[in-house]
Each structure stands twice: as structure tokens, then as C-alpha cells.
Amino acid sequence: MITIKEIANMMNVSPTTVANVIHGRTSKVSKENVERIQQALKDHNYVPKMGLEALTKGKTRLIIVVIHTTKRYTQTTVGDPFYSQTIGVLEEEIRRAGYYMMLYIDRNLDNIFKTALSWNVAGIIAVTLSKTNYEKLCSLVDCPVVGIDTFMEDTAPLPDKGYHVTLDDIGAGRQMTSYLINAGFSNIMVISDAKIGSSALRAAGAKTALKEHGISTEKQWHMVLDTQKRRRDSQYNSLLALAGRKYVLFCTADQLAFEVIGYLNEHGCHVPSDISVCGFDDNPYAEFCIPKLTTMHQDIARKGELASEILFRLLSGENVEEKAIRLPVELVVRKSVLPPD
Template sequence: MTTIKDIANRAGVSTTTVSNVIHGKTKKVSPATIELIEKLIQEMGYVQKLGLNVLNNTSSRMIALVIHAHRKYENSIISDPFYGKIIGFIEEKLQMQGYYIMLYSTDDVNKVFHTVMAWNIDGVVALSFSRNDCNKIWSLIHKPVISIDAYGSSQGSPFVTNIGLDDFTGGSRMIEYILGCGYHDIFVCATSDYGIDQTRWNGAREMFARLTEKNSSKKIRFINIGETTLTRESFYQQLIRRIPFPQKTAVFFLSDFYAIEAISYLATRGVCIPADIGIAGFDDITYARLTVPRLTTIHQDMEKKAELAVSELLKAIENPAAYTGKEALLDVILIARDSI
């Protein structure tokens, strides 16, 4: 096992210098030395055994809940009610089985490796990472990994189970409902054009094509509304300037968070929803039923998603040699309220 002394010898510096870099005390260390030490830490596979020092046990009974740190979040990622709710369910299910969670947010899978090894984590639940990232996490740590809402290539790892949602059907069901309510033009909005948002958009687009005639004047359009409040509010202002629309128009946000933000912005500026414009969302977070008007959305069972993830993780922990990864997609339900 690589020690601080080994790294110091290779770098030609003192063990104190190496320790300072590891603990972020780098004010008196040159950038070149920091870079060299960090490179050697990676190359030599050094990991602090903090968890073992604290727990001194073969099993820590700790699970790392790792959340992909999306760029779209201007504040903490767990300020999104969707993440707050699913984290709560996972923690509850694990606690019932005598496990504890370590919550960690990052977009760097190498940092996941260091955290898992340092604290002797028993397993990982990876939330909203790509399938490639989930596979890489498993290949680095060789401990049970369960992903939730992994995106990207459908070819998963034989060792990583993904608990996801039938996002394609969710997108198509909402478009079917909106068209059935007499809407002519539809904007489909998200903060990204890849991953789960892409899958939901694909479902929406396919259903629109199926239900409208080839030469129909009805229109559907995808709009990336941006990653900041400023860019999103610019889009909402554009909507206000176009009211009244020449045809009955709806906006389908691929996340309730932004649908609710839009309702708040538009309503406080005199826009009547759904008379002036229809608004729909996706996820059915708690606040969806508290807006005025109440939000029409696609419901997903987040408690069931957490329950399945924990169940699969415990199976993998109990018998890792026999465990085989799989793909589980939960169904969606359209919730018709008042905003469409």
C-alpha cells in the first residue's frame, strides 16, 4: 500500500509537504509541486484510510450516495425538490436496514473512488450519472454500484444495476394529453438536450408526429432554456411578448422545477394560465400540487425508485460474486390538474 513517505520520496519533498497538499493546505507550496504530488497520488494509487481509522471494522455499514453535480444548478443541487425527496427516501430505506449514508456531490468519478476507499464504503448509489461513469466507478472500486436515472448508451455493465424511468413514454403521454386538450403549438423546454431530457423529448416528438397530419400547421419545438435564472427569464419574457398567441399554445417543461418557476414568473406579470398559455411539467414533485393553478405533470414513484435501488444494493453487498446487473424502468402516470 502506497504511503505518504513513498510519495514524498518520489517527489523529492518532505512528508509534511505531501500531507499539506492532501489536506488542501497549499499556501506555501508551489503550483508545480502541487501538480507533481497530485499526479503521483493518482499514479501510485494513494488513498487516505480515514474511514478505517474511525471505524476499524471490515464493514463500515456506510453507503455513498453520490449525486452528479450538474452545471445547471446555480445553488446546491439538493435545493432541487426532486433530489431532496429521493435522497430522503434512500436514507430512510437504508436506515431501516442498519446502514448510513454519506452524501457526496461531484462530476469527477475519480473523486468517488477516493471517497469510497478512504471511508471503507460498503457500496455506492450513483444518482444521475451517465452509464459510462457508473461503469467506471465500478471498475475503480470493485464494490456494489447501483445507479438511479443513468443516461447514455443503453448498454450497461453486467455488474451495475440501473433503476430508471420510462421517460420516453412520459414525454409521449404528455403530448398526447396536450393535443387532446386542443392545443395547436407546443414548446418543449429543458436545460439540456442530452440524457434523460433527450429521451423525454424523443417521446414527445414521436407522439406529436403520430397524432398530427403530415401537412398539419400544428408545431412542436424543443427549446434549451439555459442553465441560469437570467437566461430562463429571458425566455419567459419572450413568451409574454407573444401573448396573445395566434394559436392555442402550451409549454411542456421536462422538469417540474422549471414549470413551477415559469408559472410564478408569468402569473406575477399578469399572465393567465392556462387561458393565455398552458404549462405542463414532469416528475410530480410535492410543489406541483401547490402552485396556482395546480400543475399538470407526469408522476413518477420516487419512493419505489429508492426502494428498488436499496433492495438491489443490499443483494449485491450480501452476495457480490453472484450478483448480475440489470435495467429496471418504472412506469409513469399522467396527472391532469389545472395548468393545461
């Protein structure tokens, strides 16, 4: 690629003059030279180096998206439809606003904090951090931080720099479970992959619904899956004993429902004739699995759009009054749940 010095020699001006035109400082450059230099830059497809531009202008166009993820046993984080869709929407919104996205994913929170502090970024979008760790991140950095699914309670005050977009996960878990009970189920097993975060909140909502309808939670009603495949398969194997007993399995994420349905089918237990299964998320595969999955729809794309919108409003100096946005969910009834006779 052509350099500033080479363009300066071609135009018979100093490299400083060319640099001034590139960075918009043209008050001391003649109109004729500005036009000549701009045309030369265009003709030779000159592209400024973003790092140098950021240093020269004293500001950055970099947004970092940090994701805290738990240990996974089957796939990478970006292989999960929730995260891949979230990342895709954020990248598009950030690029459209004229910024550049840096993505950092880690199970180690200290690494996330160090990375956020190490880079000169305009803003941060934090995905699936706990409330405590989200607050810590806000306290460490000097830029706006917007959270997605940061597990904030309704009554919890947000940090001064804190904004977040999420769901009412407890209410959504309660809604799905109430639907199942009203459909005639009294044997409901909630299956999640974590004791914290959105999965745990959805399970808590399910427990609330069970109690509201007078269904005992003394017996096992909640299975938290192990991250080790051998132990996880053993847990799935225990579900085979529930076949034919008018059970429904409420998985707190569609990905879990797909795993469960696959295991059950491989071992001769058919969904929904032997046992019913439902999920949560309504990810793109829910409509194509066999049977089609009954699930709770959440608008993942809208989460990313709103988080980006809030961040760029803050960066423009706007006062954003609404600090916490909770999006609605919608029950989607398909073929994986067969109400008992």
C-alpha cells in the same frame, strides 16, 4: 465517554478482554466475565467508534451515495425536491439496514471517481450519472454499484456489477405530448434545462409524439434553458409572445414549470387562460402551486427503495437477476392546462 481501559480496570480484566467482548469474540472469555462486561458497557453507555470497529472486523458498514449534478442558478442540489426526496429515502433505507450513509455531490466527475475510490465502502448508489460515467464508476471500484436515473438505453448491456432503477423517460415524454395533442393542442413548446439526461430523453419522446401526429418540428418546438439568470429571464420573456395563441408549454421538470408560471404571472400572462403549462415529476408542490399543475407522476420514493433493496441483496451474496428496472409513470391532470376551443 468512558474508555475500554477504564472499563477493564473496573472489571479487573485486560483491555483486550473488553475489546473482544465488544466485537463479539467471546470464545476464550468466561460467560461470567462476558455478562459483567456487557452490563458495564450498558451502564456506562459505551458506544464503539465505528472506524475502529470497521478495521477490527475487516469490513465496513458505509454506503456512499454519489450525485452528479449540473450547474444550477437558483438553488443547491438538495434544494431540488427530486434530489431531496431521493436522499431522504436512501438515508432511511440505508439506516434501517444497519448501514451508514455518506453523501457526495459534485459537478466534477473526476472528484466523484476519486471519492468513490478513496473510501472503504460496502456499496455505492450513483444518482444521475450518464451511461458512460456510470460504466466507468463500475469499472473502477470493487463493490456493488446501483444507479438511479443513469440514462441507460433499453438495448445497452449493463456492466457486470451494474444495476439501475429509472423510468422510461422517452415513453413518458411521448405520453404527455400525446395527451396534449389529443386535448386539441397543435402548438407545443418543450422546455428543458439540459441537452443530456432525463430532460433530453423526455424531450426526445415529445418530438416522437409530434411526428407521430403529423405536427411539424421544423419551427422551434424545444427550448433549452440557460444557467445564467439574465439569459434565462430573456428566454422566459420570449414566451410572452405565445400568449393567446393556444400554446402549451411542456416543462420536463415541475421545478421548471413553477419558474415559468411565476415569470408569466408576474408579467401579466395568466396560466391557463392565456397559455397552458404542464410539468413532470409530480413533486410535493405541484398540488399547491397556482394553478395546480398538470404533470406526469413518477414514484421517486420507490426508486430509492428499489435501489437500496438491490444493493443490500447484493451485499448479502444474493444473485440478483433483474439488472434494470423501469418504473411506470402516471398522468395527473389538474388545472394548469386548458384545452383550446
